[in-house]
Amino acid sequence: MELLIKNGVVYDPKNGIDGEVMDVAIRDKKVVDRVDESKAYVIDASNKLIMPGGVDLHSHIAGPKCNIGRMLRPEDHYKDVEPRTQVKRSGVGYSVPSSFTIGYRYAILGYTTVFEPANPPLKMLHCHHEFRDIPILDKGCFVMFGNNWFVMEYLRDNKLDECAAYVAWTLDATKGYAIKIVDPGCVEAWKWGDVEFLDILWGRPEEIDEPVPRFGVTSREIVRGLCKVNKLLNLPHPIHVHANGLGTPGNYQTTIDTMDCVKDLAEEDRPAIHMTHVQFNGYAGSDWITIRSGAHEIMKYVNANKHVTIDLGQVIFTDTTTMTGDGPFEYKLHLLTKNKWTNADVESEEGAGLVPIHYKKSNFVHATMWTIGLELALLAKDPWRIFMTTDHPNGGPFTHYPRAITWLMSKEARKRTLDKISKRARSRSDLDNMDREYSFYEIAIATRAANARILGLKDKGHLGVGADADVAIYDINPREVDQSRDYKKVRKALSKAAFTIKEGEIVVKDGDIVKSIEGRTYWVKPNLPSDLMNAITSDLTKKFRDYYTVEMENFKIHDRFVTRSTPMPTYYG
Amino acid sequence: MASILLKLKAKVERPLDAYVISPDVFAGKSLEEIKNLEMWQGNKKVKLGELFDVSGEVGQKADDVSITMEGDLSKARRIGKQMMSGKIFVDGNAGLYVGDGMKGGEIHVKGNADSWLGFEMKGGMIEVEGDARDFVGAGYRGSKNGMSGGTITIKGRAGSEVGCFMKDGIIRVNGDIGLHTGIHMQGGTILVFGDADGRMGSQMTGGKVIVAGKVPDILPSFLIDDVKPNVKVGADKIAGPFYSFTGDMMEGGNGKVFVAVQKNEHLKKKEAYIL
Numbered sequence: 001m002e003l004l005i006k007n008g009v010v011y012d013p014k015n016g017i018d019g020e021v022m023d024v025a026i027r028d029k030k031v032v033d034r035v036d037e038s039k040a041y042v043i044d045a046s047n048k049l050i051m052p053g054g055v056d057l058h059s060h061i062a063g064p065k066c067n068i069g070r071m072l073r074p075e076d077h078y079k080d081v082e083p084r085t086q087v088k089r090s091g092v093g094y095s096v097p098s099s100f101t102i103g104y105r106y107a108i109l110g111y112t113t114v115f116e117p118a119n120p121p122l123k124m125l126h127c128h129h130e131f132r133d134i135p136i137l138d139k140g141c142f143v144m145f146g147n148n149w150f151v152m153e154y155l156r157d158n159k160l161d162e163c164a165a166y167v168a169w170t171l172d173a174t175k176g177y178a179i180k181i182v183d184p185g186c187v188e189a190w191k192w193g194d195v196e197f198l199d200i201l202w203g204r205p206e207e208i209d210e211p212v213p214r215f216g217v218t219s220r221e222i223v224r225g226l227c228k229v230n231k232l233l234n235l236p237h238p239i240h241v242h243a244n245g246l247g248t249p250g251n252y253q254t255t256i257d258t259m260d261c262v263k264d265l266a267e268e269d270r271p272a273i274h275m276t277h278v279q280f281n282g283y284a285g286s287d288w289i290t291i292r293s294g295a296h297e298i299m300k301y302v303n304a305n306k307h308v309t310i311d312l313g314q315v316i317f318t319d320t321t322t323m324t325g326d327g328p329f330e331y332k333l334h335l336l337t338k339n340k341w342t343n344a345d346v347e348s349e350e351g352a353g354l355v356p357i358h359y360k361k362s363n364f365v366h367a368t369m370w371t372i373g374l375e376l377a378l379l380a381k382d383p384w385r386i387f388m389t390t391d392h393p394n395g396g397p398f399t400h401y402p403r404a405i406t407w408l409m410s411k412e413a414r415k416r417t418l419d420k421i422s423k424r425a426r427s428r429s430d431l432d433n434m435d436r437e438y439s440f441y442e443i444a445i446a447t448r449a450a451n452a453r454i455l456g457l458k459d460k461g462h463l464g465v466g467a468d469a470d471v472a473i474y475d476i477n478p479r480e481v482d483q484s485r486d487y488k489k490v491r492k493a494l495s496k497a498a499f500t501i502k503e504g505e506i507v508v509k510d511g512d513i514v515k516s517i518e519g520r521t522y523w524v525k526p527n528l529p530s531d532l533m534n535a536i537t538s539d540l541t542k543k544f545r546d547y548y549t550v551e552m553e554n555f556k557i558h559d560r561f562v563t564r565s566t567p568m569p570t571y572y573g
Numbered sequence: 574m575a576s577i578l579l580k581l582k583a584k585v586e587r588p589l590d591a592y593v594i595s596p597d598v599f600a601g602k603s604l605e606e607i608k609n610l611e612m613w614q615g616n617k618k619v620k621l622g623e624l625f626d627v628s629g630e631v632g633q634k635a636d637d638v639s640i641t642m643e644g645d646l647s648k649a650r651r652i653g654k655q656m657m658s659g660k661i662f663v664d665g666n667a668g669l670y671v672g673d674g675m676k677g678g679e680i681h682v683k684g685n686a687d688s689w690l691g692f693e694m695k696g697g698m699i700e701v702e703g704d705a706r707d708f709v710g711a712g713y714r715g716s717k718n719g720m721s722g723g724t725i726t727i728k729g730r731a732g733s734e735v736g737c738f739m740k741d742g743i744i745r746v747n748g749d750i751g752l753h754t755g756i757h758m759q760g761g762t763i764l765v766f767g768d769a770d771g772r773m774g775s776q777m778t779g780g781k782v783i784v785a786g787k788v789p790d791i792l793p794s795f796l797i798d799d800v801k802p803n804v805k806v807g808a809d810k811i812a813g814p815f816y817s818f819t820g821d822m823m824e825g826g827n828g829k830v831f832v833a834v835q836k837n838e839h840l841k842k843k844e845a846y847i848l
Contacts, residue, residue: 072715073715074713075712075714075716078713339717340715
């Protein structure tokens with residue numbers, strides 16, 4: 001099928017196109033140079049904004065955590081019901097929607113690629129099952145390695161090659177995409193109920209040089225080790241790190257220490273570490289009374305060091321569900337909020353937890369969190385290294401992305417919210433003095449181009465010839481609209497794409513799903529020298545026999561469970 | 574006040590979602606428009622006129638509308654959903670979720686009401702002449718937001734878990750009441766004139782539960798503080814004397830349970846623990 005999008009105002013930062021009126025031609029799922037206008041289906045996009053399909057690198061959309069969230073929160077389903085249509089399946093849920101609904105809602109926002117950031121290896125099969133039920137989007141899943149027994153023991157014994165072999169084997173066996181590290185070491189300590197270690201956890205943000213009990217390896221060694229492994233395996237995405245001490249006042253120093261610990265491992269042209277939802281890791285002060293923003297300190301480091309990328313984890317004032325692999329943090333949050341909670345222990349691999357939360361404008365801490373997210377974004381000098389996320393659903397559901405985008409794009413929009421938030425939070429924040437407003441070009445970077453680049457997806461996030469034909473068309477003229485004053489207009493336009501095109505097919509028209517197609521699943525297939533693989537076979541067999549509830553052969557996920565399996569081969573060394 | 578009569582044509586066999594039956598929806602509409610209002614019955618959409626004979630006149634404003642419903646409506650749920658003003662009279666039984674999220678106005682039920690009466694209610698008044706079942710004034714399953722205002726009066730019995738997660742408002746029950754009255758309660762008042770099946774105020778953190786009748790026992794996580802001659806409910810004073818308990822200590826709560834002294838001689842031994 002041929003498709004021609006005519007006269008749209010195009011933003012394509014990867015190819016340096018900043019709001020030019022031009023045509024986009026599509027043939028057979030790819031962007032091409034030109035198509036025959038008389039034969040092609042023509043979309044008149046004059047006075048409309050055109051961007052590549054959105055790419056989100058951190059959004060909890062699948063896996064057992066989401067399902068536990070659904071079970072934990074019937075009241076979340078009750079208030080948001082999506083009826084069935086000719087093309088759509090029905091669904092429910094506001095902060096943790098049904099799988100199908102997630103796909104539809106992302107497509108309506110103009111997003112076409114979303115990565116699930118945290119699943120333990122053992123639960124990856126579940127994740128792939130849910131991926132099958134998320135239509136339209138291209139997906140992939142990061143696998144958690146930060147509290148893994150194999151990893152911690154290999155790193156303690158300085159067996160880096162074996163560690164790399166284990167990670168490669170696991171990524172291949174479970175069809176994962178990248179290395180995710182969640183609260184390295186601490187979740188394992190929490191699972192053992194280590195009181196002495198947890199005292200550190202509750203009292204002050206952890207030091208990354210504290211050895212994990214029973215394993216004798218520190219958080220620093222885990223992060224550094226996995227960073228080296230990442231380099232050895234040439235994975236497309238750098239290590240994706242949820243730092244220690246999340247949600248603890250004073251944790252910004254831990255975040256900086258974590259970023260700094262891999263500085264010497266960085267190569268010139270590629271970032272070595274991605275720090276995720278930094279808003280939750282950017283608190284200064286010593287307790288909940290003295291908490292203030294650590295955004296200045298963090299951004300000072302990030303702006304000066306090219307080996308780091310970060311995403312925001314912006315807070316939205318709404319009722320949502322927090323879910324993370326960081327079990328001890330969720331317990332702490334439960335003690336703070338007195339809300340219901342659940343925790344999970346995944347054998348020798350990881351943990352997880354969930355707590356519902358309602359972010360309120362009047363709450364000093366919540367309001368401070370809100371200011372930190374925006375400060376991080378506004379202080380960034382290089383938009384290619386900072387990505388807009390809400391860490392769905394931890395900061396707020398992804399359906400609020402347009403709201404977060406308009407906060408970045410309009411000082412007026414920020415001021416309107418600042419007027420309503422806790423006065424104490426406002427007076428401690430610098431947000432009032434920040435005049436920066438993101439342009440549409442910078443938004444296209446922070447929501448698409450940069451995300452695709454850091455994920456190593458060459459065909460995503462741009463509209464050059466050969467790119468995947470994922471296009472979002474919004475009903476707003478970026479050349480005429482006054483983004484600062486008319487931010488509501490921008491928000492409305494971004495909330496419902498006029499068209500979303502996925503692989504050359506129109507899936508959304510006028511903010512409604514018109515076609516539902518299956519998305520791809522990306523995963524990496526590291527090619528290992530066979531002698532390395534042999535070196536860990538006996539370890540694997542032993543551990544699986546001793547500790548796992550599944551047989552090693554059943555642990556491997558067959559290709560047939562992976563929807564439109566798209567392996568990306570990588571090479572060792 | 575303009576009054577409109579909805580007379581049920583035949584027995585309702587399948588569950589009917591009657592959320593459109595509310596003064597706010599009816600106000601300013603002609604009878605013909607009201608007959609054409611759609612609602613769900615089972616998995617099919619039906620028109621109001623297919624199920625009811627509609628007669629009378631409709632007021633222009635919601636507070637000028639009085640709806641009277643005749644027939645057995647025990648299969649009709651969500652009557653008066655989100656209503657802000659006006660009146661509804663149900664001349665028989667009513668189904669689940671009567672006054673769902675109601676903010677103002679009045680609902681009178683002649684017969685019995687099913688569970689979830691005054692579900693997440695925020696204001697207004699509900700009166701039931703007969704009995705009500707479980708979860709009166711509760712929030713949705715999993716939600717911490719129960720009834721937050723208004724008054725519910727039940728002349729007959731009420732079921733279990735009345736006032737679950739209740740935050741404010743008053744529930745009066747003239748008859749007996751089931752188990753777990755005021756479970757998870759955070760504020761407001763539940764006043765029971767009959768006997769209670771027990772476990773009042775389990776996991777409550779605030780609010781008052783007053784039982785003027787017999788109770789089998791008090792939960793062990795409640796501590797006795799005093800014997801009070803009477804208890805205040807809104808503007809009224811309920812004559813006692815009452816044993817006053819504080820709890821639920823399992824939740825670090827500061828809720829109060831008052832139990833009539835006269836009918837509960839078996840609690841006399843607790844007086845020894847009054848400080």
